Amino acid sequence: MNSTTVAALKPAATRSPYLAVxxxxxxxxxxxxxxxxxxxxxxxxxxYGLIFAIAGLGFNILLGYTGxxxxxxxxxxxxxxxxAAFMVKYMHTGSMELFLLGTIVASLLVTxxxxxVCVRYTKIFxxxxxxxxxxVLWSLAFKFFWVTGGTDGLRVPTPKxxxxxxxxxxxxxxxxxxxxxxxxxxxFIICVGVMWLIVHSPFGKALQAIRDNExxxxxxxxxxxxxxxxxxxxxxxxxxxxxxxxxxxxxxxxPDILYWPFSGEIVFMSVLGGFRxxxxxxxxxxxxxxxxxxxxxxxxxxxAFMGVVLVVLVLALxxxxxxxxxxxxxxxxxxxxx
Amino acid sequence: MTALLQTTKLTKHFGDTHAVDKVDFTIGEGEVxxxxxxxxxxxxxxxxxxxxxxxxxxxxxxxxxxxxxxQTVQNRISSGIxxxxxxxxxxxxxxxxxxxxxSIFSREKMTRRLFTLADRQxxxxxxxxxxxxQFGLEVKSDQRAGGIAQGERKLxxxxxxxxxxxxxxxxxxxxxxxxxxxxAPIMDVISSIVRSQRITAVVIEHDxxxxxxxxxxxxxxxxxxVLASGSPEEIRNNETVxxxxxxxxxx
Numbered sequence: 001m002n003s004t005t006v007a008a009l010k011p012a013a014t015r016s017p018y019l020a021v022x023x024x025x026x027x028x029x030x031x032x033x034x035x036x037x038x039x040x041x042x043x044x045x046x047x048y049g050l051i052f053a054i055a056g057l058g059f060n061i062l063l064g065y066t067g068x069x070x071x072x073x074x075x076x077x078x079x080x081x082x083x084a085a086f087m088v089k090y091m092h093t094g095s096m097e098l099f100l101l102g103t104i105v106a107s108l109l110v111t112x113x114x115x116x117v118c119v120r121y122t123k124i125f126x127x128x129x130x131x132x133x134x135x136v137l138w139s140l141a142f143k144f145f146w147v148t149g150g151t152d153g154l155r156v157p158t159p160k161x162x163x164x165x166x167x168x169x170x171x172x173x174x175x176x177x178x179x180x181x182x183x184x185x186x187x188f189i190i191c192v193g194v195m196w197l198i199v200h201s202p203f204g205k206a207l208q209a210i211r212d213n214e215x216x217x218x219x220x221x222x223x224x225x226x227x228x229x230x231x232x233x234x235x236x237x238x239x240x241x242x243x244x245x246x247x248x249x250x251x252x253x254x255p256d257i258l259y260w261p262f263s264g265e266i267v268f269m270s271v272l273g274g275f276r277x278x279x280x281x282x283x284x285x286x287x288x289x290x291x292x293x294x295x296x297x298x299x300x301x302x303x304a305f306m307g308v309v310l311v312v313l314v315l316a317l318x319x320x321x322x323x324x325x326x327x328x329x330x331x332x333x334x335x336x337x338x
Numbered sequence: 339m340t341a342l343l344q345t346t347k348l349t350k351h352f353g354d355t356h357a358v359d360k361v362d363f364t365i366g367e368g369e370v371x372x373x374x375x376x377x378x379x380x381x382x383x384x385x386x387x388x389x390x391x392x393x394x395x396x397x398x399x400x401x402x403x404x405x406x407x408x409q410t411v412q413n414r415i416s417s418g419i420x421x422x423x424x425x426x427x428x429x430x431x432x433x434x435x436x437x438x439x440x441s442i443f444s445r446e447k448m449t450r451r452l453f454t455l456a457d458r459q460x461x462x463x464x465x466x467x468x469x470x471x472q473f474g475l476e477v478k479s480d481q482r483a484g485g486i487a488q489g490e491r492k493l494x495x496x497x498x499x500x501x502x503x504x505x506x507x508x509x510x511x512x513x514x515x516x517x518x519x520x521x522a523p524i525m526d527v528i529s530s531i532v533r534s535q536r537i538t539a540v541v542i543e544h545d546x547x548x549x550x551x552x553x554x555x556x557x558x559x560x561x562x563x564v565l566a567s568g569s570p571e572e573i574r575n576n577e578t579v580x581x582x583x584x585x586x587x588x589x
Contacts, residue, residue: 194453197452197455198453200455200456200457201453201454201455202450202459203450203452204452204456205436205439205440205443205456206440206449208429208431208432209429209432211431212428212429212430212432213427213429213430215427216423216427216428216429218411218412219389219411219421219423219427219499220415220440220441220444220445221412221416221441221444221502222440222444227449234452
């Protein structure tokens with residue numbers, strides 16, 4: 001067989017990591033430049049978007065790659081946020097790296113427990129179970145106010161980044177829109193890289209096989225429940241990391257972050273961007289964040305506005321922003337190829 | 339001939355239906371055995387029990403002398419048992435090449451790896467392409483498995499199982515749902531691969547021309563029990579089989 005034929009036999013879309021790097025580097029550079037272009041408010045909004053994108057990546061390994069729709073991801077986001085808050089309150093630490101380490105451990109513990117129960121089920125049963133379990137955490141945060149601060153929440157002051165704290169007299173907003181933004185951006189790039197590797201690994205292929213046809217996956221020797229469980233852990237840890245990064249930016253965590261509407265927002269972000277694409281939840285999270293910000297400023301009925309957007313989206317762009325962009329790009333390519 | 343798989347009084351009931359009823363069934367190493375019978379005879383149920391899709395109510399299954407009755411599907415696959423399905427079971431959103439590669443990744447226990455690029459495993463892709471070439475599907479490699487013709491899907495279903503390197507391969511109606519014209523070419527490909535690789539195969543099939551042409555031995559099932567077993571010639575001339583399976587018009 002000659003080399004041309006062999007090349008033709010390779011599925012083109014995913015065979016080269018270099019192609020991904022060609023796309024990723026200019027975007028990373030652009031994200032690095034934006035704080036110099038945007039005002040501080042817009043930069044902080046972008047930091048929120050990147051954090052939600054990490055949560056979206058975590059969510060999408062379950063929905064897009066394993067075929068499991070979770071309505072309980074607010075729980076894992078909240079675990080990250082509350083872990084950081086508890087570390088401040090009870091361990092008197094302000095190190096962001098320790099927050100992240102603590103979050104990874106706490107997320108693994110909680111997702112192990114929840115995942116053990118949830119991955120035994122699929123479809124609506126899985127969704128309802130994840131929703132119910134997230135509400136258990138919400139009610140704990142709500143009721144155990146002497147530990148969690150109840151509805152007042154817990155404050156998280158500006159953390160130390162890489163052992164360095166905010167300088168005396170330094171503006172907190174400036175810190176958040178510069179040093180902290182770059183910290184978030186670095187974590188975002190690491191998370192994207194790690195998740196890209198996972199979904200393009202043999203393990204990622206096995207998840208897609210489970211999503212497509214569980215019976216067949218079983219009969220090529222894949223242990224369905226075990227793989228779903230690992231995907232659940234990965235998903236929870238990514239979402240937890242997002243929660244830990246979010247809380248210093250927000251300055252406070254309350255039980256609202258554990259409440260089910262926030263799980264719905266994570267689903268919304270993924271649907272908006274397109275959950276059958278790797279980049280869909282990333283684009284969806286950033287766009288959703290700006291869209292919500294715009295809607296809140298535009299009308300007091302912003303929830304209704306967002307609802308209309310979701311309905312239009314599902315009807316008009318079922319493959320999301322990225323999915324639609326890919327279809328349009330393909331159409332344009334064919335047109336110019338004639 | 340050494341027995342590769344042996345069932346003893348294997349039983350499975352679904353409510354009042356005796357799908358498989360105290361079946362003693364033996365497959366010799368290297369045989370191509372056809373399992374025939376009318377609809378509801380218990381053929382697919384027997385294969386489902388042997389492959390681990392569901393557990394028996396009673397009885398035992400031995401594979402290479404080892405009791406596998408309570409083993410999981412995955413352990414049976416590791417032992418060397420694979421199967422294809424009556425209704426094609428593929429990963430429709432993945433490419434044809436990915437479908438076969440997944441079996442190889444799983445067989446080599448590589449699906450446990452989270453931080454290795456699948457596309458960098460050249461040995462796997464080379465083997466997957468080689469298998470597709472054997473099945474005449476190499477030109478379909480990049481297409482979605484859900485987008486190829488029914489006959490090709492049937493072959494791919496077998497190729498996915500074959501990629502597990504089984505010693506015993508159950509083929510549940512490998513030519514069902516394809517045109518009469520396509521049946522013989524599909525069976526030619528499967529038969530040549532199975533025989534050249536010395537794989538023991540159990541074929542469930544309704545087309546008697548195919549059965550008589552490709553099998554070494556035929557086991558006839560009727561209402562959950564084994565009615566007869568013998569060479570194609572013996573089965574062709576068996577009056578009980580003629581009445582029970584082929585009906586009076588065949589007699």
